[in-house]
Amino acid sequence: SAVISQKPSRDICQRGTSLTIQCQVDSQVTMMFWYRQQPGQSLTLIATANQGSEATYESGFVIDKFPISRPNLTFSTLTVSNMSPEDSSIYLCSVEGSGGNIQYFGAGTRLSVL
Amino acid sequence: EDQVTQSPEALRLQEGESSSLNCSYTVSGLRGLFWYRQDPGKGPEFLFTLYSAGEEKEKERLKATLTKKESFLHITAPKPEDSATYLCAVHLSGGSYIPTFGRGTSLIVHP
Numbered sequence: 001s002a003v004i005s006q007k008p009s010r011d012i013c014q015r016g017t018s019l020t021i022q023c024q025v026d027s028q029v030t031m032m033f034w035y036r037q038q039p040g041q042s043l044t045l046i047a048t049a050n051q052g053s054e055a056t057y058e059s060g061f062v063i064d065k066f067p068i069s070r071p072n073l074t075f076s077t078l079t080v081s082n083m084s085p086e087d088s089s090i091y092l093c094s095v096e097g098s099g100g101n102i103q104y105f106g107a108g109t110r111l112s113v114l
Numbered sequence: 115e116d117q118v119t120q121s122p123e124a125l126r127l128q129e130g131e132s133s134s135l136n137c138s139y140t141v142s143g144l145r146g147l148f149w150y151r152q153d154p155g156k157g158p159e160f161l162f163t164l165y166s167a168g169e170e171k172e173k174e175r176l177k178a179t180l181t182k183k184e185s186f187l188h189i190t191a192p193k194p195e196d197s198a199t200y201l202c203a204v205h206l207s208g209g210s211y212i213p214t215f216g217r218g219t220s221l222i223v224h225p
Binding site (some may be wrong): 004006008009034040041042043044045048092094097101102103104106107108110 | 119123132145146148155156157158159160163203205211212214215216217218
């Protein structure tokens with residue numbers, strides 16, 4: 001298993017500002033994943049972050065809106081840029097287990113945009 | 115159209131009242147089906163993986179089963195601490211290594 005620390009746990013932000021979410025893992029991992037979880041909706045993958053390369057974004061998500069950094073094998077950040085109320089959601093970081101397929105998640109960041 | 119559909123969306127049970135949650139999927143080439151539990155304010159926590167029809171997994175009061183079209187999460191004699199949202203996810207063979215999640219079933223068990 002993996003222990004994932006994510007911060008902040010929650011924040012309230014003004015429209016037009018940006019928020020950077022941090023994700024720290026207790027072991028080295030190749031891939032880290034960023035998800036969005038909106039009320040009543042399924043977990044939606046935003047992007048996959050590999051160390052040393054550009055993140056791979058899913059359909060509907062773009063780098064200008066959700067820039068991601070992956071400076072080493074235990075850390076990643078997701079920035080939500082130029083926020084609007086539609087960005088209010090829970091953002092989750094996850095990593096894949098050593099056996100593959102199983103995912104381990106951080107506690108999430110609950111974002112509210114006014 | 116959702117590839118993974120969970121029902122019911124919400125379920126209220128009395129303590130000790132057994133029931134089942136359903137996860138149906140429309141995809142072909144299933145590589146694995148996963149069940150997660152999510153408590154308020156926390157990320158999903160892995161429960162089970164099922165790989166082939168007929169397979170069953172158990173953990174305490176929970177038992178997961180799999181057919182070719184759906185999976186059930188059976189909860190026997192639930193307790194209030196079983197209250198959580200239960201998420202189902204499918205992993206397709208030959209496709210993305212990222213699982214597709216359902217919307218979840220919110221379970222509340224009353225004492």
